[in-house]
Amino acid sequence: MSGYKYSQVALKREKQEKMNLINSIQRALRKLKGLAAAIDDTLNQAREGIKQTFSQEVNKVGEWINEVDSINHRVTMDMTIGTLKTRLSHTNSAVNRGEAIWDTLVNSFTQKADAMEKRLISKLSQLQGMYSGYKEPLKTWIQQNVLQENELMLEKAQQFLQHRQLKELEKQVEMAEKKIQTAVEEAQKFDQKHEKRLYVLKALRQVCLEMGFEEIPPEYQEEGNKKSPIIYEVDTRDQGKIRFFLSLDKIETHSQIADNKCLDEFDKISEYLEQEFGVHTKFRPEDQEPDQKLIQKGEIDLPEDSSMEMSG
Numbered sequence: 001m002s003g004y005k006y007s008q009v010a011l012k013r014e015k016q017e018k019m020n021l022i023n024s025i026q027r028a029l030r031k032l033k034g035l036a037a038a039i040d041d042t043l044n045q046a047r048e049g050i051k052q053t054f055s056q057e058v059n060k061v062g063e064w065i066n067e068v069d070s071i072n073h074r075v076t077m078d079m080t081i082g083t084l085k086t087r088l089s090h091t092n093s094a095v096n097r098g099e100a101i102w103d104t105l106v107n108s109f110t111q112k113a114d115a116m117e118k119r120l121i122s123k124l125s126q127l128q129g130m131y132s133g134y135k136e137p138l139k140t141w142i143q144q145n146v147l148q149e150n151e152l153m154l155e156k157a158q159q160f161l162q163h164r165q166l167k168e169l170e171k172q173v174e175m176a177e178k179k180i181q182t183a184v185e186e187a188q189k190f191d192q193k194h195e196k197r198l199y200v201l202k203a204l205r206q207v208c209l210e211m212g213f214e215e216i217p218p219e220y221q222e223e224g225n226k227k228s229p230i231i232y233e234v235d236t237r238d239q240g241k242i243r244f245f246l247s248l249d250k251i252e253t254h255s256q257i258a259d260n261k262c263l264d265e266f267d268k269i270s271e272y273l274e275q276e277f278g279v280h281t282k283f284r285p286e287d288q289e290p291d292q293k294l295i296q297k298g299e300i301d302l303p304e305d306s307s308m309e310m311s312g
Contacts, residue, residue: 014081021084022075028091032068035098039064039105046109049165053116054108057101064101068094116166123173124157127180134184140226141190142183150180193248194226201230201246208234213242221245 039061043051051058071091075084131138131150138147153176160169201218208215213234222228229245229252236242245252 015077017081018077018079018084021081021088022077025075025084025088025091028088028095029071029073031095032071032091032098035095035102036065036068039098039102042102042105042109047164049160049163049168050109050113052168053113053164053166054105055167057105057108060101061105064094064098068098113164113166116170117161117164120166120169120173121161123177124154124161124169127173127177128154130184131180134187137187137191138183141187146179146183150176150183153179190227190248197230197246197248200251201232204232204244204246212237 043058043061071094072087075087079087131154153172157169157172157176160166160172205215205218213236215235216233218230218232220226220228221231227248229247232244232246234242234244240255242253242255245254
């Protein structure tokens with residue numbers, strides 16, 4: 001019979017199931033290809049510093065790529081249903097892992113990186129602010145090579161920030177924070193001792209003035225070096241000169257006063273210092289018992305009152 005003819009096509013149940021499995025595998029393989037391209041694009045757009053920071057996540061990408069490469073893409077109707085189901089399961093698992101890895105990678109490169117960068121920028125700014133705020137006492141009390149080392153650390157941190165090498169930046173900031181904090185604390189201790197010394201000097205000058213002594217203006221033993229003792233000399237006019245050496249931790253004295261009158265003069269000085277300024281001293285001869293801290297031609301600990309105001 002001539003003319004147009006048609007017929008319904010129906011596969012046997014087993015053949016249809018195989019065909020469905022093959023179609024599912026091919027869809028999963030196309031997803032894998034798309035995921036691989038997306039991940040590759042994400043990596044290409046990221047800075048080296050960011051990839052170094054999140055190297056663990058990047059390494060997982062490499063492991064996943066190796067897994068994808070090991071998948072056999074060839075599927076045919078000759079394969080058993082069991083084999084096709086196993087292939088589909090492996091392929092879907094690779095897709096699921098790839099999606100999770102990509103999601104983690106994007107989150108790390110964007111949200112995590114941004115949050116980490118903001119946190120480190122804030123910490124670095126605080127460090128630079130602290131260093132700037134204490135620059136003068138740091139220059140006064142801390143060795144130059146230590147300051148140069150601290151400044152180089154801050155400069156290096158800025159370079160890491162510029163290249164978004166956040167992992168290296170984090171290490172650098174932590175290291176700089178410890179060293180700068182140590183230097184600042186040391187400078188603060190020296191500053192407190194110096195304030196105490198200036199207060200004692202002010203009191204001593206006032207007492208000597210009231211006792212009618214003629215003074216030579218005080219000066220540092222080493223010009224421009226505040227760590228060196230302050231030398232303060234007075235002339236008692238009738239009994240000779242007294243020279244005081246005020247270091248950061250003690251007072252040393254040398255006098256030309258005769259031994260039979262020396263202690264009387266120093267006792268008067270001590271009495272004035274305590275009554276007028278609350279500064280306790282107790283001068284003793286060199287051969288005094290060793291537990292005495294202040295002696296003529298000896299030493300005394302400066303007062304422990306940390307509330308003293310700095311005075312020139």
